Amino acid sequence: MILVYGLSRVRKEWNTRELQQAYVELGQTQKRLEIALKAAQKAAAIDDLTGTMNFKSFRQNVTEQIQNMQETDAGILIMLDGDHFKTINDNYGHQVGDEVIKLAAQMIIGRIRTVDLASRLHGDEFAIFIANTQDYTVAQKIVGDINASLVSESARRHMPNITLSAGAVIVRRGSNYTQLAKVADAALYEAKSSHDGGFAHA
Numbered sequence: 001m002i003l004v005y006g007l008s009r010v011r012k013e014w015n016t017r018e019l020q021q022a023y024v025e026l027g028q029t030q031k032r033l034e035i036a037l038k039a040a041q042k043a044a045a046i047d048d049l050t051g052t053m054n055f056k057s058f059r060q061n062v063t064e065q066i067q068n069m070q071e072t073d074a075g076i077l078i079m080l081d082g083d084h085f086k087t088i089n090d091n092y093g094h095q096v097g098d099e100v101i102k103l104a105a106q107m108i109i110g111r112i113r114t115v116d117l118a119s120r121l122h123g124d125e126f127a128i129f130i131a132n133t134q135d136y137t138v139a140q141k142i143v144g145d146i147n148a149s150l151v152s153e154s155a156r157r158h159m160p161n162i163t164l165s166a167g168a169v170i171v172r173r174g175s176n177y178t179q180l181a182k183v184a185d186a187a188l189y190e191a192k193s194s195h196d197g198g199f200a201h202a
Contacts, residue, residue, distance in 0.1 A: 047120040049098060050105035058119030059177050062129050065117075069173035074134035077171050078143065079184040080108075080164040082124030083195040088160045100124075100154070100162050107149045111142055126164065127181075129171070136201045139168045147197040163197030170202070 045057035053061065065075065082104065089097040101124055108118050108126060117129040130139055143166040154161045167188030169180050183202045191198035 050102055050120045052105050053119040055121045058127055061117055063177050066175050071173055075171040076130040076139045076168050077180050077184050078128040078139055078166050078168045079188045080126040080166045081188055083163045083165055085124040092160055107146050111145045134170045140199045143199050165191040165198045167191050168201040
C-alpha cells in the first residue's frame with residue numbers, strides 16, 4: 001500500500017511539473033508570436049529605404065486623423081517631389097540616388113513635430129501631414145527649412161544637392177484623402193515649374 005501510494009504521489013508531482021512546463025512553453029510561444037506579429041505589422045507599414053511610413057500606412061493614418069477631427073480642426077497635406085532627381089541617378093548612379101533619398105527623408109523628419117506624419121510615397125516623392133494648422137505660411141516655412149537643411153547637409157557630406165518642390169492643401173473634417181492628394185498634386189505641378197524647391201497651395 002505504501003508503495004502504491006508513493007508511486008501515485010510521484011505520478012501526480014510529475015504530472016504537475018509537466019503541466020507547469022507546458023504552461024511555460026505555451027507562454028513563451030505566445031510571446032514569440034506576439035513579437036513576430038508586431039515586427040510583421042511594422043514591416044508592412046514602413047518604407048524599407050527611409051524608415052518613414054509607406055504610402056498605405058500614411059494614407060491610413062491621415063484618414064484616421066481626419067475621422068478624429070472636430071468641426072474646428074484643420075491640418076495641411078503637403079506633397080513633395082525631388083527636383084532634377086533623374087539627373088542625379090544618371091550622373092552618379094542609383095546607389096548615390098538612394099543615399100540622396102535617405103538624406104531627404106532625414107531632413108523631413110527633422111523638421112516636423114512628433115504629432116505630424118511623414119511618408120515616402122515612392123521614388124523621390126514624399127508626403128507630410130501637418131496637424132493643428134490651416135496656415136499655409138507654416139507649411140511653406142517647413143518646406144523652406146527642409147530645403148535649406150538639404151543644401152547644407154549635402155554639402156557637408158559631399159553629396160549631390162537636391163531640392164524638394166511642394167504642393168499643399170488644407171485638410172478638414174470630412175475630407176477625402178484621394179481628393180486631397182489630387183488637389184495637392186495639382187499645386188505641386190505648379191510649384192515644380194521652377195524646379196528649385198518651389199511651393200504652391202490650393
